[in-house]
Amino acid sequence: MKLTTQKGMVIWMLGLSGAGKSTLSDLLETQFQTENIFSIQLDGDQLRKGLNKNLGFSMEDRAENIRRAAETAGIMAAKGIVVICSFITPLNVHREIAREILGELYFEVFIDCPLTVCQERDVKGLYKLAGNNTLKNFTGISSAFEKPENPDLVLLTESQTPQQCCDHLYAAVSSRITQLQFS
Numbered sequence: 001m002k003l004t005t006q007k008g009m010v011i012w013m014l015g016l017s018g019a020g021k022s023t024l025s026d027l028l029e030t031q032f033q034t035e036n037i038f039s040i041q042l043d044g045d046q047l048r049k050g051l052n053k054n055l056g057f058s059m060e061d062r063a064e065n066i067r068r069a070a071e072t073a074g075i076m077a078a079k080g081i082v083v084i085c086s087f088i089t090p091l092n093v094h095r096e097i098a099r100e101i102l103g104e105l106y107f108e109v110f111i112d113c114p115l116t117v118c119q120e121r122d123v124k125g126l127y128k129l130a131g132n133n134t135l136k137n138f139t140g141i142s143s144a145f146e147k148p149e150n151p152d153l154v155l156l157t158e159s160q161t162p163q164q165c166c167d168h169l170y171a172a173v174s175s176r177i178t179q180l181q182f183s
């Protein structure tokens with residue numbers, strides 16, 4: 001059975017560690033619950049504990065991490081679920097993998113925050129470890145992050161509050177999700 005009152009999509013949030021992907025994913029899910037929109041969150045930490053636990057942080061493994069995440073998200077979105085993905089997705093080639101798998105289901109959101117601010121936030125203490133070289137291949141420090149070329153939406157988490165960012169995001173996606181009700 002397919003959910004009939006909503007159109008599935010994949011909201012693909014990408015950005016540096018600490019940029020705000022998880023925070024906004026949680027807020028957006030709460031907003032969706034209020035509006036009776038069925039959504040599921042997928043994120044890098046969660047997948048790397050299970051489905052992707054054989055993968056490391058080389059660029060090849062990061063690409064495979066994204067491929068599996070996008071395939072998983074696509075299966076759910078095809079059934080009408082709104083999938084909120086939070087993955088660093090560091091390179092343009094990684095974004096192309098997700099875009100190619102998901103096609104019109106794919107909605108790319110760049111969670112844009114300067115590296116210096118992410119370092120100050122250091123939510124998980126990982127920038128400290130990367131700075132003294134205890135943690136290798138860390139995005140933004142010892143592993144590349146490319147600015148996305150063509151995101152569908154950019155959210156500036158340095159200058160706006162989480163709620164303001166969530167409001168922008170909800171406004172950008174909600175009509176797309178509920179359009180089936182009116183067709």
Ligand code: ADP
Pocket residue numbers: 015016017018019020021022023024086111121123156157158160161162163165
């Ligand atoms: P990520 O999932 O991208 O690694 P997190 O969501 O775990 O990042 O952490 C982002 C941190 O930045 C949180 O402590 C959050 O409260 C803070 N923050 C400040 N402003 C914003 C904003 N506008 N959007 C999201 N997070 C923000």
